Amino acid sequence: MPELPEIETIVRGLRPIAVGRRIVGYDTRQPKAINLPLDELRARGRQEIQAVDRRGKSAVIRLQIADLWLHLGLQGQLLYDPPGAPPPTGEPMVSILLEDGARLRLERIFMGHAHLLDSAASAARAAKLGVDPLELPDNCLRGLAAKKPGLGCKAVLMDQALVAGVGNVYSDEALHRARLHPARKLGSLSPDEVERLWAAVREVLSESIECGGDETYTDLAGRAGTFTPRVHGRKDCATCGGPTLRQAFGGRGGYLCPTCQLTRE
Ligand SMILES: [Zn+2]
Numbered sequence: 001m002p003e004l005p006e007i008e009t010i011v012r013g014l015r016p017i018a019v020g021r022r023i024v025g026y027d028t029r030q031p032k033a034i035n036l037p038l039d040e041l042r043a044r045g046r047q048e049i050q051a052v053d054r055r056g057k058s059a060v061i062r063l064q065i066a067d068l069w070l071h072l073g074l075q076g077q078l079l080y081d082p083p084g085a086p087p088p089t090g091e092p093m094v095s096i097l098l099e100d101g102a103r104l105r106l107e108r109i110f111m112g113h114a115h116l117l118d119s120a121a122s123a124a125r126a127a128k129l130g131v132d133p134l135e136l137p138d139n140c141l142r143g144l145a146a147k148k149p150g151l152g153c154k155a156v157l158m159d160q161a162l163v164a165g166v167g168n169v170y171s172d173e174a175l176h177r178a179r180l181h182p183a184r185k186l187g188s189l190s191p192d193e194v195e196r197l198w199a200a201v202r203e204v205l206s207e208s209i210e211c212g213g214d215e216t217y218t219d220l221a222g223r224a225g226t227f228t229p230r231v232h233g234r235k236d237c238a239t240c241g242g243p244t245l246r247q248a249f250g251g252r253g254g255y256l257c258p259t260c261q262l263t264r265e
Pocket residue numbers: 237238239240241242257258259260261
């Protein structure tokens with residue numbers, strides 16, 4: 001699933017392209033994937049895109065009285081076709097038409113969606129998300145370690161209500177960088193380890209954004225990211241060269257290096 005760096009890459013690309021333009025229509029071959037009552041927006045003269053933001057793992061297109069939340073599901077892509085671009089070869093899952101004939105194409109959005117929420121509903125959805133590690137540099141793990149000491153480190157990082165935007169890949173990478181075992185309980189971390197983990201979360205996310213995200217995903221132009229995980233999805237650890245271990249953590253298959261992440265509760 002695209003995580004914070006992949007969505008941030010898309011949002012940074014989309015912002016200069018989309019702000020100030022109007023949404024004039026859409027096509028879809030999966031009607032449940034989109035809820036965009038354009039007649040209502042048109043009647044109120046509110047089709048112009050005011051801003052593009054990221055909330056957790058979603059891109060949010062702001063339309064003044066409502067927000068269009070784009071969630072790319074498990075493997076989704078958001079692509080931009082400038083005015084005059086040839087029509088896409090395959091049928092896109094959802095195609096959002098901008099004025100001048102430009103198009104935003106959502107592809108492969110299995111379990112994803114584009115949903116318009118009015119301002120109150122949008123704010124309520126945003127309020128369910130936890131701390132954004134890039135927007136709030138203060139270490140939220142300090143407070144969580146006191147309040148929820150029994151939670152495992154990886155589970156905390158992946159819980160969107162606690163830390164927004166981090167999923168399976170970047171939780172593995174952050175724990176590997178901090179040299180902490182994913183199953184360590186938050187309450188068992190020393191103050192130094194708590195600081196190390198939060199710094200590692202912010203570092204891996206920032207580095208991946210610099211790379212345009214993980215190589216599995218693309219930017220709006222279809223260019224793949226260049227971030228290479230050091231432990232996630234690998235047979236050998238990129239730091240020590242030893243074999244990695246794949247283990248289930250809360251129903252997800254996470255990776256760790258038993259040499260680099262030896263410490264355990
Ligand atoms: Zn290692």
